Amino acid sequence: MEKSKSFPEYSCSYTEFGFRDRSSSYNFNGPTQKGTGFITSDDPELKRKKRIKAYNVLTAEGKLKTSVRNSFKWIKNKFSDIRYGV
Structure with a gap:
């Protein structure tokens, strides 16, 4: 990398700080090679577990929706009872 023009004594190189090259950075789409220790997405047991979790x-x-709905109904009924004196 080139030196900074305003501060020539400081370098812009990331390798000095221990950062890796971008080409060896982590791939967020998973491993590129099979057999690296990760479970493949073709495993039927893994698919079943994910489906059950869903x-x-x-x-x-x-x-939760049912509980909230019933709570609102209860509050509505209580206010109706107070207002109309039932």
């Missing part, structure tokens, strides 16, 4: 999340969301 079902459990949907179930929890449904329970």
Whole structure:
């Protein structure tokens, strides 16, 4: 890298600070080679576990929605009872 013009004694090189070259940085799309220790996405057991987790999340969301809906109904009924004196 080139030297800074305003501060010539300081270098802009990242290798001096221990940073790696960009070509060897982490790949966020997963490993590029198979057999590197990561579980492949073709594993049916892994797919089943992910599917079950998704079902459990949907179930929890449904329970939460039902609870909130029932709470609003309860509050609405209480205010109606107070207002109309039932």
